[in-house]
Structures are given as C-alpha cells and as structure tokens.
Amino acid sequence: MNSPLDERLQQCIALRPQMLIRMVNLIKKDMDNRLTEQLQQRGYADFKMGDMVLIANIAPEGIINNELAKKALITKQAMSKVVKNLEAAGYIETRKHESDNRAIMIFLSDKGKQLLIAATEGVQEMEQHYAYLIGEEDNKHLKELLMKLVHKVYPDM
Secondary structure, three states, rough: OOOOOHHHHHHHHHHHOOOOOHHHHHHHHHHHHHHHHHHHHOOOOOOOHHHHHOOOOOOOOEEEHHHHHHOOOHHHHHHHHHHHHHHHHEEEEEOOOOOOOOOOOEEEHHHHHHHHHHHHHHHHHHHHHHEEEEEOHHHHHHHHHHHHHHHOOOOOO
C-alpha cells in the first residue's frame, strides 16, 4: 500500500516532463553541446562554454570588471577567476581603469572577437535548426514568449 508521501512523490514525478525548468535545462544542454562542437570544429578546442557568459557581455569599448560580473549574473570572485583564465588563453585583455585605480577594464582581444563572431554564427545555425524542427512561426512565438519572460524577471536587461 502506498503512503500519502509516496503518492505525492508519484504526482511530482508525473509532472516532471512538463516542468519548465526541465524543458529549459534540456534545451540549454543541447545548445551548449551543439555550440561546443561547432566552436571546436572552428578551432576553439580550448574554450569552455561556461565562460561564454563573460565573453558575450564584453562591449567593444570594454567593460569594468564589476559591471561585467553584474551583467553576467555571477559573483565578482567567480568572475575574477574566469577573467584570469580567459586572459591566459588570449581571449581577453585587461588594463587598469584610467580614473579608478581599483577597477580593471576588460576588452576582447582579436582572438576573443573572432570567437564571439564564430559563436554568433553557430547560434544562428542552431536557431535555424530549431526553427526547422518546430516551424518558423512557432520558433518566432517561442522567442517572443521567452523574451517577455526575461524582461519580467530581469527588467533592467
């Protein structure tokens, strides 16, 4: 005989396939895997997909380290470690801020710019693949709904 706790657990398990967190996580994993493969094919075997959040948030005119941490939604401590790794790999360059000695300005190197271009092209190819799978109209609608949700959750973005 099932206890009430076991019954509630079974109800939760039955909900899993339609939970937003599960669906978003599965698509994120697919995107990461596809983009990693595309970047490796383009010569970026040393790049870690988890570092893309920093690369993607560096403006052409550079960005202050604290502002980059905010935009990337990571702690300053985690960002500092990633910045060191990306700089060592040649994807970014750092310089002291001109007017604030405590701040560091972060810029994409030429290698970082090339990576960002390659990643953008890879994402566009991926989006075309997804549009093929679900249809152009549904793909457009999905992106609109996700954008609406992002703006509600992160109104400053």
